[in-house]
Amino acid sequence: MTLLPISINVSGRLVTIVGGGGVARRKCLSLLEAGARVTVVAPRLDERLMKLADEGAICLAQRPYADGDLAGSVLAYAATDDPAVNRAVAEEAHNRGIPVDVTDDPERGSFTSPAVLRRGDLVIAVSTGGGAPGFAARVRDDIAEIIGQEYAETLLILGAIREKLLTASKNAAYNKHILHDLSAAPLPEMVRSRNFEELDRTLARIAGPDFTLENLGFGRKDSP
Structure with a gap:
C-alpha cells in the first residue's frame, strides 16, 4: 500500500480512540x-489509560x-481486539469524512500511524x-542511535538564524543559499561535542559576523 506522508496539526482538536x-x-x-x-x-x-483519565x-x-461516538473528531482510531467493532468504527468515520486508522486492518482505514522519533x-x-x-x-530505533538530541539543539539554532534572516533581509534567494549551506555544515557534530567556538566561527563564516550564538540569544553555558 503506497501512502502519502503528511504532518497534521491536531493541537487542541478532538481525536477519538475506540479501544482501551x-x-x-x-x-x-x-x-x-x-x-x-x-x-x-x-x-x-x-492501567496507563485509566491513570490518564483519572488525571483528566x-x-x-x-x-x-x-x-x-466519532462526532466532532478530526481523526479516529479503531483499536479494539474485535474486528466487527473496528469495522463499525471505520464505517462511521468514512460516512462522516473523518480519517481513520484501523489498526488490525490498514486497508480498511484511510491512514496508518508511523513509528515516530522526536528530537524537539x-x-x-x-x-x-x-x-x-x-x-x-x-x-525508528536504529535511526535513534544516529540522530541524538544534538539535532534538536541544532534545529533551534537554525530556526533562530532563519528568523533573524527574514527580519534582516528580504532577499529570498540569498536567505535560501545561507540556510542551505548551514544545513549542509556539520553543526550537529559541533553541538554534540559542545565545540561552541568552532560553531560560532562556522555560523559567522556562512551567515555573517552578526550570527553568533550570543547574538542569536544563546549563551555559551546554556547553548541549546
Missing part, C-alpha cells in the same frame, strides 16, 4: 504529545462503542504502509 488496550495506549500517548484533545471509548482500559488528561467513555521539533516518521509495524519500530 496497549495499541490504544500508544496512540493516545502520541496524540497527547502532539497536543490533541483525546477521547477514549472502551468498556475496559489498561483524556476524556473517557467507559462503555462499548456506539454509532455517533524534529520529527522522523517511519512507515511500512501497515505491512510490518514492528519493523517500522525497529528502523
Whole structure:
C-alpha cells in the first residue's frame, strides 16, 4: 500500500480512540504529545489509560462503542481486539469524512500511524504502509542511535538564524543559499561535542559576523 506522508496539526482538536488496550495506549500517548484533545471509548482500559483519565488528561467513555461516538473528531482510531467493532468504527468515520486508522486492518482505514522519533521539533516518521509495524519500530530505533538530541539543539539554532534572516533581509534567494549551506555544515557534530567556538566561527563564516550564538540569544553555558 503506497501512502502519502503528511504532518497534521491536531493541537487542541478532538481525536477519538475506540479501544482501551496497549495499541490504544500508544496512540493516545502520541496524540497527547502532539497536543490533541483525546477521547477514549472502551468498556475496559489498561492501567496507563485509566491513570490518564483519572488525571483528566483524556476524556473517557467507559462503555462499548456506539454509532455517533466519532462526532466532532478530526481523526479516529479503531483499536479494539474485535474486528466487527473496528469495522463499525471505520464505517462511521468514512460516512462522516473523518480519517481513520484501523489498526488490525490498514486497508480498511484511510491512514496508518508511523513509528515516530522526536528530537524537539524534529520529527522522523517511519512507515511500512501497515505491512510490518514492528519493523517500522525497529528502523525508528536504529535511526535513534544516529540522530541524538544534538539535532534538536541544532534545529533551534537554525530556526533562530532563519528568523533573524527574514527580519534582516528580504532577499529570498540569498536567505535560501545561507540556510542551505548551514544545513549542509556539520553543526550537529559541533553541538554534540559542545565545540561552541568552532560553531560560532562556522555560523559567522556562512551567515555573517552578526550570527553568533550570543547574538542569536544563546549563551555559551546554556547553548541549546
